[in-house]
Amino acid sequence: MQRANSDRYFFTALAIAISGTAFAGFWFTYFGPIIGRTYPPAGWALHIHGGSFFAWYLFFPSQAALIASNRRNLHMMLGRLSVALVVLMAATGILVLSVRVDEAMREGQPEVWLLYGPMILSNLILFVSFYAAAVRMAVTGRLQAHKRLIIVASAIGIGAGFFRLIFFLSGFHPLSIPIGVLACSLFILIGMIYDWLTRRSVHPAYTIGLVAMFLVEVSLLPQVNEAGVAWVNQWLAALGETISFLYNPEPTVEF
Incomplete structure (x- = not known):
């Protein structure tokens, strides 16, 4: 009973910390400027992606709080509805990213999209993959794996928010992007430490998530795999050119 009570507090607090980091990062570069009416004009896809992202990181700690209470x-009813939200996040994210990479390849700038667009794509794919695995665990009644996979997915998903928070605190540097994306692993490590302290073992969901995150995302760093990054950029640019009628990024919003 004592462990069950501590789990309720821990997982809710960890969900709040992850969501709080996401909101902090996007407050300075997106939400704040929108409220202050200083955000430059942007296409509908960008705002739908931002809105769905915002909704997920409100939904995530709310779901943890529902289990705690x-x-x-x-919780289960809302969980079923979350599938549509994740599909919307992923679809609009790929749309915006691919069009941006296509634009960067044609114009030669902003170079940051060509350097780290593939890594951002991998971040989105990992988020969706671990979310799907978490849904599978819920359906099959493996609830301990389910909640940890949701933690893994949501931690990975805040990569964009984390590196924007680094931008704000320390100024822009291209390496801020991989550092911010990989720093999301800190939340997975916190979960692993809690498991070890309370169970004397670490759930494999965390280990798989951490290893997959580093293997996939590090392999798409331009400093590590320049040829692979170029190949993914070509694929993204081709996709962006095909679906660009859905999203007009002009005038270009600063990264």
Whole structure:
């Protein structure tokens, strides 16, 4: 019983910390300027992606709080609805990213999209993959794996927010992007430490998530795999050119 109570507090607090980091990062570069009416004009896809991202990181700690308060039926009902939200996040994210990479390849700038667009894509794919695995675990009744996979997915998903927070605190540097994306692993490590302290073992969901995150994202660093990055950029640019009618990025929003 004592462990169950500590789990409720821990997972809710960790979900709040992850979401708080996401909101902090995007406050300075997106939400704040929109509220202050200083954000430059941008296409609908960017705002739908931002809105769906915002909704997920409100939804995520709310779901943890529902479990902590034993409101499982409502948690399960909302969980089913979250599938549509994740599809929207992923679809608009790929749309915006691919069009930006296509634009960068044609114009030669901003170079940051060509350097780290593939890594950002891998971040999105990992988020969706671990979310899908978490849904599978919920359906099959493996709830300990489910909640940890949701933690992994949501931690990975805040990469864009984390590196924007670094931008604000220390100024822009291209390496801020990989540092921010990989720093999301800190939340997975916190989960692993909690497991070890309370169970004397670490759930494999965390280990798989951490290893997959580093293997995939480090392999798409231009400093590590220049040829692979170029290949993914070509694929993204071709996709962006095909679907660019859905999103007009002009005038270009600063990265």
